[in-house]
Amino acid sequence: MSTTDTRPPARRTPTGAAQRVVPVIERFLGGALPVRLRMWDGSEAGPFDAPTVHVRTRRALRRLLWQPGELGLAEAYITGDIDLDADLGDGLRAVRRAVRERGLTAPAPTVADRIGAAGLALRLGAVGPRPPVPAARAGLRGALHSKARDRAAISHHYDLSNAFYALLLDETMAYSCGYWTGDGADYGSADAQRDKLELICRKLGLEPGARLLDIGCGWGSLTLYAAERHGVHVTAVTLAAEQAAYVRQQVAERGLDDLVEVLNIDYRDIPGRPGTRGAYDAVSTVEMGEHVGDAEYPAFTAILHDALRPRGRALVQQMSRGANAPGGGAFIESYIAPDMHMRPVGETVSLLEGAGFEVRDVESLREHYVLTVEAWRRTLEERWAEFTALVGEETARVWRLYLVGGALAFEERRMGVDQILSVRPDAVGSAAMPPTRRDWYAPARPGEER
Incomplete structure (x- = not known):
């Protein structure tokens, strides 16, 4: 064998x-x-x-x-x-x-x-010269948080084009966390944003004729809402030229010229304007404080404080993060919000108190931001062809990665967002605050839209 x-x-x-x-x-x-x-x-x-x-x-x-x-x-x-x-x-x-x-x-x-x-x-044949950096990457120069560099950082993100943000956002053009009070099929992103704007106005105690300083006004969602719905005189401040142009156009179209002034300036230039000190009944800054910088934040809170009259209120809506990657990580810092700095909410509260504020309320909106970012992401996916035609495939993929990662960060509690309401007490300590929060969350009054 x-x-x-x-x-x-x-x-x-x-x-x-x-x-x-x-x-x-x-x-x-x-x-x-x-x-x-x-x-x-x-x-x-x-x-x-x-x-x-x-x-x-x-x-x-x-x-x-x-x-x-x-x-x-x-x-x-x-x-x-x-x-x-x-x-x-x-x-x-x-x-x-x-x-x-x-x-x-x-x-x-x-x-x-x-x-x-x-x-x-x-x-594997993968060695070679460094591949080209995608064009969407920020390339900032100059001293950290100098006025020129801050203007470039803001322009990188917010001046992408008004057409892009009009495609991404809802009709309110609010680019910040909404306040989701409903979950029915007829309740959407625009409703959540209007509910957020109304909540801010109520927390600030805005009445007809009041003066509001809106620092970092974005595309004017709060500015326009406060003027139209509450008869408030608003000074709107933004460092982004595209945003300023958009808000001015909206002010003219809505006949609000006698109520709204739009300033395309750095927040650090506010104290130099005549009649600013102690002139305002309320100050708002909605998701702008993240761009201020760590070392500059005490001076920022001092500007908020000094702009208010005694008993005036300030509302800061701001993202929070632990000590790990306060700028959001390498991708965010390179492509989305260069030079951004976030901190734990307790540190922000401490900084506001250090400026002379009495902090009266802190409300976490973390879960609300998951819903908000998911709404933006769905819009991006549903209108993908329009986005790529407008800004190109690479920039659209930057935003897909940004929105998906952002929703996940809030979902997993690696990031938070909070509304912090403070007051500047008068000389004898009076804050003139309501005894309860009841009116902030009350249903809309008859004939009043929410």
């Missing part, structure tokens, strides 16, 4: 880019890959029940070699070098859940790790 084995040789599993890359990724992750990986050569590796990440080009690896971590991954997504086969929000949520459940903690990479990764990239 012959001892020769006549069976066909066993088929060897082909080793593609995925099989070669996964061990290196897992070394940097500190554990098993939480996603399935599909590479440009069609090879796949990783769990079958996880979102699939498509690495479409060798350039994606080159980006990560030149810019490891969050920013490199974000730029690979922005340029389309990396994509997900599932909804981006569902994919990121699944990845974060897997990381938590598996307790993945990335170890500090050694020199040998880096050399090994570079060698693999070389063998």
Whole structure:
């Protein structure tokens, strides 16, 4: 009997880019890959029940070699070098859940790790010059929080174009957290924004003839609402030229010239205007304080305080964050809001008290922001072709990543947003505040829209 084995040789599993890359990724992750990986050569590796990440080009690896971590991954997504086969929000949520459940903690990479990764990239043909930075990335110059640099930072985000924001936002043009008091099919983003605006007006105790200083007025949602619905005289301040032009146009179209003044100035120039000190019954700043800067915030709160008459009220609506990545992380700081600084809400309260305010109410709107950002994201997806035609594919992908990541950050309590109501007491300590919050949340009065 012959001892020769006549069976066909066993088929060897082909080793593609995925099989070669996964061990290196897992070394940097500190554990098993939480996603399935599909590479440009069609090879796949990783769990079958996880979102699939498509690495479409060798350039994606080159980006990560030149810019490891969050920013490199974000730029690979922005340029389309990396994509997900599932909804981006569902994919990121699944990845974060897997990381938590598996307790993945990335170890500090050694020199040998880096050399090994570079060698693999070389063998895969992914080594080369630094890929071009996406055009949507901010490129600020000058001293941090100088007036010129702050103007450039604000312009980068808010002067993208009024047409873009009109497409993204609802009819109120409010680009801040709404206040969701209903959940029916006939209740939407515009309703939540109007409910937020009414709540702010009630907290500030606005009556016809009152004077309101609206710092960081955006596209004028609060300014226009307070003037039209409450007969308030408003001084609206914005550093963004596109916003100022839009609000002035709305003021003219609505016949509010006798009630609204729009100033395209830096908030630091407010005290230099005649008749500013102690002239206002109320001051509002809705999600503008994040752009002020850490070292500059005490001076900012002093401006709010000094602009008010005794017993005047200030409402600050502001995002909060722990000590980790106060600017929001590398992607946010590079593409969305350069130079932004957030802090825990307790620190903001302390800074307001240090300026002479008595803080009377703090209300968290964190869950409301999940709903607000999700509404914007749905609009982006539903009108994707219009957005890409207007601003291009890369910028649209920046905003998709921004909105998906933002909703997830609020959902997971890595970020918060709060309304902080303060008062400037008079010389004998009187604040003239209502004894309860009842009127702030009361139903709309007969004939009054909410």
